[in-house]
Each structure stands twice: as C-alpha cells, then as structure tokens.
Amino acid sequence: MTSSDLSSLEMIRKFVESPTVSRDSNLELIEFIRDYLAGLGVESCVFRNAEKTKASIYATLGPADRPGIMLAGHTDVVPVDGQEWHTDPWKLVEKDGNLFGRGTTDMKSFCAVALASAPLFLERGLETPIHYGFTFEEEINRVGINAILDGIEDFPVRPAMCIVGEPSEMKVVVAHKGKKSVRCRVRGFECHSSLAPTGVNAIEYAAELIAYIKDLSREFADGEHDEAYDIPFTTFSVGLIQGGTALNIVSRDCAFEFEFRHLPKDHPEGLYDRVTGYARDELEPRMRAVHADTGIAFEVMSEFPALDTDPDEEVVALAKRLSRRNDHGKVAFGTEASVISKRGRIPTVVCGPGSIDQAHKPNEFIAIEQVASCEAFMRRLADAVCADRSGT
Numbered sequence: 001m002t003s004s005d006l007s008s009l010e011m012i013r014k015f016v017e018s019p020t021v022s023r024d025s026n027l028e029l030i031e032f033i034r035d036y037l038a039g040l041g042v043e044s045c046v047f048r049n050a051e052k053t054k055a056s057i058y059a060t061l062g063p064a065d066r067p068g069i070m071l072a073g074h075t076d077v078v079p080v081d082g083q084e085w086h087t088d089p090w091k092l093v094e095k096d097g098n099l100f101g102r103g104t105t106d107m108k109s110f111c112a113v114a115l116a117s118a119p120l121f122l123e124r125g126l127e128t129p130i131h132y133g134f135t136f137e138e139e140i141n142r143v144g145i146n147a148i149l150d151g152i153e154d155f156p157v158r159p160a161m162c163i164v165g166e167p168s169e170m171k172v173v174v175a176h177k178g179k180k181s182v183r184c185r186v187r188g189f190e191c192h193s194s195l196a197p198t199g200v201n202a203i204e205y206a207a208e209l210i211a212y213i214k215d216l217s218r219e220f221a222d223g224e225h226d227e228a229y230d231i232p233f234t235t236f237s238v239g240l241i242q243g244g245t246a247l248n249i250v251s252r253d254c255a256f257e258f259e260f261r262h263l264p265k266d267h268p269e270g271l272y273d274r275v276t277g278y279a280r281d282e283l284e285p286r287m288r289a290v291h292a293d294t295g296i297a298f299e300v301m302s303e304f305p306a307l308d309t310d311p312d313e314e315v316v317a318l319a320k321r322l323s324r325r326n327d328h329g330k331v332a333f334g335t336e337a338s339v340i341s342k343r344g345r346i347p348t349v350v351c352g353p354g355s356i357d358q359a360h361k362p363n364e365f366i367a368i369e370q371v372a373s374c375e376a377f378m379r380r381l382a383d384a385v386c387a388d389r390s391g392t
Contacts, residue, residue, distance in 0.1 A: 008375055011058075011112035013092040015075075016101035022076040022139040029075055030055045032132060033115065034336055040118055043325030044132075045382070047147040053066045054136040058152060061118060061124025064383075067160035069318070069385065070131040070346065072145070072336060073111040077103040082318030083249045083362035098365040105366045107356035110165025110374060113353070118376040126388035138336055139190075141302050147180035149344045158346070161315035164337040165352030166368075167359060168329075170373045172319045173350035176331040177229070178338065180268050181259040182275075183299045184209065186243075189291035191252040192253035199250035200287045200294045203243045206254040209296070210238050212278050213258055216271075228330040234262040234271070257301070261332060264308035272300075313347040322380045323351055323373075331356070 006014070020026040034044045037059050062068065080089045080102055086092040089102040099109070111134055122132050135144030146344060150159055166173075186209070188202030217236040225232035236258065243254030260271055279296040287294040287303040311315060311328055328349075333356055341348040353370035 003074035003295045006116055008113045008116045008371060011116040012099065012104065012109050012371070015108035015112045016092045016103055016221030017090055018140065019090045019102070020076050020136075021079050022137055023079070026075045026136050027053065027055060030057050030134070030136075030199045033057050036115065037118065037132075038298075040122055042122075043119070045145070045151060047151045049136065049143065049147070054144070056133070056135040056147045058148050059132045060129050061121050061132070062129035064075070064129065064157060066129065066133050067157055067273070068126075069315075069381070070133050070159035070162040070340075071114040071115070072133040072135070072162055072164045072340065073107050073166070073352070074135045074336065075111065076107050076136050076139050076144070076145065077106065077108070078139050078360050079361070080189050085362050092262045094368070097368050099368060099371070100365045101362060102364055104357075104364055105167045106364070107166050107354070108354060109354060109366050109371055110352040113371065113374045113378060114165065116380070117375075120379070120382050121386065124382050124388035126129070126385055127387050128385040130381075130385065133162075135336065142304055142339055145339050146343070158344075161318070162337070162340050162344075162346050162348040163315065163319055163347060164335050164340065165349050165374075166189070166333075166335045166337070167169045167352050167354035167356050168331070168350050169355055169370065170325075170351060170353055170377065172316060172323055172325055172328040173337075174307070174309040174311055174316055174328045175228070175264060176214070176307045176334055176338065176350070177234075177261040177263060177332050178268055178304060179182070179259060180272060180303040181257065181301040183255065183257050183301055184279075185297045186254045187248070187297070188254070188287065188294055190253050191250050192251070193248040193250055196250050198290070200290050201250045202254035205283050205287060205296070206243060206256055208283060209275070209279055210241075210256065210258075213238060213275060216274065216365075220266070224265075226265075226330070229332055231332050234260060234266045236260045243358050262306060263330055263333075264306035268303065268305075296312070304334050305338045305342045305343055307335065307348070307350070309341060309347055309349055315347045315349050317350045318384065320352045322384070323375045
C-alpha cells in the first residue's frame with residue numbers, strides 16, 4: 001500500500017498519532033500532507049509562521065483556472081496535561097463503535113477523511129476544483145488561517161465557497177458567536193490598611209468593574225434573544241483574577257481576564273467600549289482624585305468575529321445536499337469559518353463529524369458512524385463536482 005492509498009481510518013490514525021498540540025510544532029504532519037498530495041501529483045503551498053516552527057498548507061485539486069470548494073480545518077489540538085485518560089491520547093483506539101484519541105472530534109477526523117478522499121476526487125475527474133486548507137494555532141489565536149488568506153490573496157483564482165469541518169454532527173451551521181478576550185490591569189496606590197482612605201485599592205476598583213461587567217451580562221440576558229442558539233444572547237464572563245500581597249496592605253495591583261461571546265447583531269467594539277468607557281469615565285476619576293499615578297489598562301488577548309452566513313448562499317444549499325439535511329443551525333462555539341467569511345470574503349458554513357461535547361475533554365472520541373457519514377458526504381461531493389457521476 002502506498003501513501004496515496006490510505007483509508008479514512010488509516011489517515012485518522014496518522015493525524016492523531018502526530019501530537020500537534022498548539023504550543024508545539026505541526027511541521028511533521030504538514031510535511032506528511034504535502035508529500036501525500038505530491039504522490040497524487042498535487043502541488044501544495046506551505047505557509048510558515050515567523051519562527052518557521054509551524055505551518056498551514058493550501059492545495060488545489062482539479063482545474064486551477066476556476067474557483068472551487070475549500071475544505072478547511074485546523075491541525076492543532078489542545079493539550080492533555082492534567083487530564084485523566086483511559087487510553088493513550090496519542091494512539092488511535094477503537095472501542096465500542098468509537099475512535100478514541102486527542103483530536104478525533106476536534107477536528108482531525110474531518111481533515112483526514114477529506115484528505116483520504118483526494119484519490120476519489122482525482123480519479124473521477126474534477127470539473128470544479130477542491131481546495132484544501134489545513135491550519136495551525138486555531139486553538140490559540142487563529143493566525144494559521146490568516147496565513148492562508150494572506151498567501152492566496154493575490155492568487156488569480158480563489159475559492160468560491162468553503163466548508164469548515166468543525167464537529168457539528170454533520171449538521172449545517174450558518175452562524176456562530178464571535179469572541180473577544182481581554183486582560184485588565186488595575187494600578188492603585190498602596191498604603192497600610194489602617195490608612196485605607198489614603199490609598200487606592202486596586203482590588204476594590206477591579207471588583208467594581210467586574211460588577212459592571214456582570215450588570216452588562218444581565219442586561220443582555222434580559223434583552224433580545226436569538227433562539228436558534230443554545231445560549232440565545234451575548235454573554236460576558238470573568239475567568240481569572242489576581243491581586244494583593246497581604247491583608248494589611250491596600251493593594252496596588254490587581255489583574256483579571258474577561259471575555260464576551262457575542263451574537264452577530266451585537267458589535268464587539270461597542271461592547272468593549274462600554275467596559276472601557278465605564279473604567280475611564282466612572283472609576284479612574286475617583287482613583288486619581290486620591291493619587292494621580294493610578295489607572296486602568298486593557299489588553300485584547302484574542303478575538304474572532306461572529307459567523308453569519310446568509311442561508312440563501314449557494315454553499316448552504318450545497319452543504320445541505322451533501323449532508324442530506326433540510327435544516328441549518330447556529331452554535332455558540334467559534335471557528336475559523338468566521339475569519340474565512342469576513343476577512344477572506346468567502347461564503348462559508350460549518351459542517352463536520354463528531355460532537356462538540358467531546359472536544360477538549362479527556363477520553364475524546366468520535367463515533368465511527370460519524371466518520372462514515374463524513375465519508376458519504378465526500379462521496380456526494382465527488383458526485384457534485386466530478387465529470388464521472390457514477391458514484392452513490
């Protein structure tokens with residue numbers, strides 16, 4: 001058997017047994033993909049990060065003079081540190097109708113099935129090209145998809161549409177929430193706690209700002225909903241806080257991190273401005289009335305836009321035909337689909353095997369029947385884009 005004859009199961013095994021945690025290199029897997037496609041006569045473009053330690057890969061199967069359908073996904077996975085696994089997370093284990101291993105659901109199975117389908121696409125004669133886009137660091141900051149979008153910006157032909165195979169149980173997803181993650185640093189003025197009114201307590205001012213963020217959360221929970229989402233409104237959450245040195249010292253420093261996950265209708269800059277505006281207009285004047293060398297600073301750690309694809313787009317109809325569904329949905333978790341849609345100006349949907357409920361957990365698994373559904377999806381895609389339509 002040559003590398004060009006790998007079955008979906010064997011390809012999933014290859015992907016899972018390449019431990020591409022986001023903090024580490026994914027070059028071994030990218031080089032495997034490049035060599036696999038080269039064995040089929042397909043050239044790839046590899047886009048590396050600045051440190052040359054990670055890369056995304058882009059390739060086109062079929063005619064290069066017309067736009068086609070991009071199948072996209074990320075190669076990186078989250079760590080397994082501190083998780084209790086019953087199997088080796090870096091070995092593919094088949095048990096009770098499931099495949100266990102890190103990345104089986106999120107989202108190496110889709111990438112592997114799409115790649116294993118390349119011989120089928122080529123043998124049946126593509127009339128509409130298939131583009132592959134496999135990325136790095138989706139789990140951190142989505143720079144890997146930006147590397148592809150930057151790399152193909154001046155190509156004479158770019159994809160006409162895109163399907164991102166994040167786990168949706170092969171349901172067609174047209175929208176998801178956007179996200180902005182922020183670190184806030186409050187600098188106060190320390191003094192002995194017996195003289196507390198002469199100091200500026202960073203923890204207390206951080207608490208006031210956190211309470212304001214909580215009030216925003218309630219406001220949106222009580223506001224307009226989009227019932228297509230499981231959590232049908234924009235949410236705010238504070239996840240980490242650090243501050244103070246001793247009980248009898250008015251704290252000089254406090255830092256906390258918060259995020260909001262917003263519906264497409266809620267503009268992220270407006271939400272961010274409300275938080276920073278409260279700090280600037282309400283809190284800092286009171287702080288500086290006590291001591292001038294105080295204040296509140298914000299640092300955006302990461303962000304991605306919301307996905308909001310028009311249900312009438314051609315890619316939505318195509319994905320429904322391929323998945324044999326008449327409906328479409330919306331999800332709370334974020335994907336590279338929104339970046340491809342907004343920044344890349346490529347109409348995009350999410351449709352992939354597995355359940356998001358399994359993502360990032362110990363003993364991550366995907367049901368074999370989900371893999372089979374994804375294989376059937378790829379066969380129907382071949383029917384739709386190939387000259388030989390003799391498939392099923």
